[in-house]
Amino acid sequence: MTTTAVRQGGVRLTQYAQGGGCACKIPPGELEEVVAGLTGGAPRTELAGDLIVGLDSGDDAAVVRLPGGAGGRAVVVTADFFTPVVDDPYDWGRIAAANALSDVYAMGGSPLVATNLLAWPRGTLPLDLAREVLRGGLDVAGEAGCHVAGGHSVDDPEPKYGMAVTGVADPERLLRNDAGRAGVPLSLTKPLGLGVLNNRHKATGEVFAEAVETMVALNRDAAAAALAAGAVCATDVTGFGLLGHLYKLARASGVTAVVDAAAVPLLDGAREAVRDGYVSGGTRRNLGWVAPHTDFGRTDEPARLLLADAQTSGGLLVAGEVPGAPVVGELVPEGEHRLVVR
Template sequence: MTTARETPVRLTQFAHGGGCACKIPPGELEGVLGALAAPTTATSDTPLLVGLATGDDAAVVALPAGSAASPLAVVSTADFFTPVVDDPYDWGRIAAANALSDVYAMGGRPVLAVNLLAWPREVLSFDLAREVLRGGLDVATEAGCHVGGGHSVDDPEPKYGMAVTGLVDPARLLRNDMGRPGMPLSLTKPLGLGVLNNRHKATGERFEQAVATMVALNRDASAAAVAAGATCATDVTGFGFLGHAHKLARASGVTAVVDTAAVPYLDGAREAVRDGYVSGGTRRNLEWVAPSTDFGDTDADTRLLLADAQTSGGLLVAGEVPGAPVVGELVARREHSVVLV
């Protein structure tokens, strides 16, 4: 469903990109990070369980043995981006849900967040910033996560997000390198957020189905995956479904075979691709995964949707999740990390 809503200020017009489509391209990012050698442990009693090696969704460090919270581990992440919608309250809700998602993607629960705000204070009213922060607070409250302040800077381009700390049982951790042949692949939210957001930025049309999908927490999907015994997952955000499937398969040493007919899409997503509302981030995603993907006879529009830069997308779980469609399976490693059928 699309609606028209009068907004005094169109926040998306103050940003060169929108949402997770403004991420640094994955190929460029890996070129930078690949040159960094991070130690696997900081101290002997706080081992790093998940770090830089596989490009997972968050870092995880074990708590010292004998501490009150042991054997829990700490999950740490940060995520922020430029306006993805014009409504400031919705932008705040979406950015918070997106940041919290990294903790859910690791099988954890968020317990504390701090705001990250960049604001062009001489151009945009602080009343709008207050609405952004209110949206973030409301979603964090829904998640049962404290918001304890944050950091702000004067910036020509508005940006908002959160740094989030969570807790997880190390024995029930979801990682992107734990996929094994024979595991089904489940996707917990439909694709198409990127193209609908890009259409919103270009035309001002409001897509209620996209907003509802982006503000929805991945909490229940994460809990269901853990309860079902899953050990491998990632969330689908700025690198698109194909990019995140590729990273999961590569980290796990397997191939992801995707049933393209089983992948769900939001209403209006195909029409948005047909009408040309495809972000540069999506096209860069597709270019990046192309050498690692066997596209078969998949048509051009479907390829773009599968590479669509999502903002606050769902979880891609190696396992069956109640209520989520199975969109493929993991098989023994082949020539390509992703195969479309």
């Protein structure tokens, strides 16, 4: 469903950004080259605790076990920010906050405190719009039960917003992207198509209410359901698309992932947006990255693009059955390809 474009004082925020949302990420292949070998960091001290999850598998957040043994708590730390994905500043703030908080939920944690990350062209865009962005972030963090305590801002030609989030988790009950095992189904907790609909919004001003509500929805309940069902492996689906994040999960877990394309839920209008050419460069780069590792069988190009669509604040992809979430595939023993789409 679409409605008339939302504007604040005639301003369309998406026109001030080269990219949009998580589609503005550095391509996954290029990013892996940049960070290759940059693991570990400074020598560990007793107060620092053990780094349980770091950069090695490209997981959603860092996790450090606090001193106190296996019965202690772990700290979950992440940061996420991006350019405007919608024109409405309040909605952009809500979406960016939900997206940042998602990294903590994707690890099986609960967010405690967040700080704002804001870049704003103060000579170009009114500061009252920035206030609306921050208000949106504050409201979603409040829904999550997460404190917001200050942050950092810079004068920048391109607006950007997000959060650095700290949470806690049980170190013995994490959701990791390297813990997948063959024989386990794959569940997806939000539909795909956010990228192409956001791209259409940027180009035309059409507002897709279902897409906005999907992006602002917290992944809190999905993470709790996954943990309650005994899941130990998950990731959230954001800028690298379903296939990109699934490829990272399968590679880290040493398995092959099989995707049933017909079972993957899509937002209304997503197929039409692909048909009409509203596909971001980020989505095409995602597809190019996974293609050498994927057996697409007879899957056509539009379906491939939707499976690689760069999502913003997408759902959780869980290795295991999650009540209410469709099963979209399964993990099988490692084969010739890391991904198989049927």
